[in-house]
Amino acid sequence: MPTVHFPDVRRPDAGTALVSQWIVSAPELQHRAADLLIAEWERQDDRPDAMLSLTAFLSEDGLRILFYAQWTDDDAHRAWARTRRPATVGRIDEELPGIQRPGLVRYALGRSHLPADAAGRNPGLLVTPAFRTDGPATQRRLAGTVLAILEEEQVPGLLGAHFHLSKDGEQVLNFAEWEDEQQWRRFAEHSAAPRLRAALESIEGVTFLNTFGNAARYRLYASLVNVEPPVR
Secondary structure, eight states, X not given: OOBOOOOOTTOTTXXXXXXXXXXXXXXXXXXXXXXXXXXXXXXXXXXXXXXXXXXXXEETTSSEXXXXXXXXXXXXXXXXXXXXXXXXXXXXXXXXXXXXXXXXXXXXXXXXXXXGGGTTOOOOEEEEOEEEESSHHHXXXXXHHHHHHXXXXXXXXXXXXXXXXXXXXXXXXXXXXXXXXXXXXXXXXXXXXXXXXHXXXXXXXXXXXXOGGGOEEEEEEEEEESSOOOOO
């Protein structure tokens, strides 16, 4: 059964994180589209063990769903996509035509910032700053730069910042867990944001895609855990 929990982003058996967006034409279709995909996975009695979890987040503009899926490895997902995805997506499109799917990005989790006071606190908001990069070295430098500043600043309300590096070396996604919208806005408008922007602008090979005041914001909607994470 679906639950409502943020994914365990740092689970050690997740060899790949698949992030994709679906775009719908009206806010009233947002919940329905997310429900349809979760239901499709629920109805599969033979879900592959390589599929660990799927989490749906809804954008605040009412038009986008962000899916965050964890698998053990990319080959297992590709095998499923070749044999099962067409029928799965086909059934959804029969019930709700017109969904746009720009495509998924395959990420590996790089490094995370976990404030000491975040333990036991549940995020109320997901913010996803994203960057285009010109290779793996730039990905690592970007993540390291931001993490160093976050460690120094101790940003109030930030419960976790998890830097995902695309496997093609071309993107970095910060899966940022915030206590609430108010705390995030305070950061985006004041706090450490100006220092971060200046530091990032100094890194060659980085293009801002979606960050600071324009970063995409989502609310948790539903999650499906197929394989429980190992005890750490």
